[in-house]
Amino acid sequence: xxxxxxxxxxxxxxxxxxxxxxxxxxxxxxxxxxxxxxxxxxxxxxxxxxxxxxxxxxxxxxxxxxxxxxxxxxxxxxxxxxxxxxxxxxxxxxxxxxxxxxxxxxxxxxxxxxxxxxxxxxxxxxxxxxxxxxxxxxxxxxxxxxx
Numbered sequence: 001x002x003x004x005x006x007x008x009x010x011x012x013x014x015x016x017x018x019x020x021x022x023x024x025x026x027x028x029x030x031x032x033x034x035x036x037x038x039x040x041x042x043x044x045x046x047x048x049x050x051x052x053x054x055x056x057x058x059x060x061x062x063x064x065x066x067x068x069x070x071x072x073x074x075x076x077x078x079x080x081x082x083x084x085x086x087x088x089x090x091x092x093x094x095x096x097x098x099x100x101x102x103x104x105x106x107x108x109x110x111x112x113x114x115x116x117x118x119x120x121x122x123x124x125x126x127x128x129x130x131x132x133x134x135x136x137x138x139x140x141x142x143x144x145x146x147x
Contacts, residue, residue, distance in 0.1 A: 047084025056101025
């Protein structure tokens with residue numbers, strides 16, 4: 001079943017994009033289903049792309065000093081693994097389905113091609129990535145202050 005651009009328009013990442021850009025993303029996205037407890041991405045693995053949750057819930061967890069720390073629970077319309085669209089570094093956290101979940105996967109090489117023909121997507125994503133970096137820096141400062 002093709003990915004609907006109607007759904008993509010509701011995703012904050014893509015709400016400012018034109019129809020041509022939405023069509024390009026919809027054509028590149030692959031829908032995948034996951035069962036409760038199933039790992040979608042594993043911390044330390046090389047990431048090849050990002051995921052947009054279409055339905056269900058996903059826990060983002062990070063292994064720190066032998067303990068698993070839950071960073072967030074994400075739901076429909078939220079994106080994870082987006083750093084893998086930009087680099088080939090290992091995943092910084094794992095993502096695990098909490099309930100039956102459907103996610104749209106977009107691979108880095110498809111995304112790069114889309115960016116070349118639709119550069120406005122990069123402009124729409126920059127503030128989102130910047131906000132995530134600022135949040136991570138604030139969390140790091142908070143942890144450092146406590147120690």
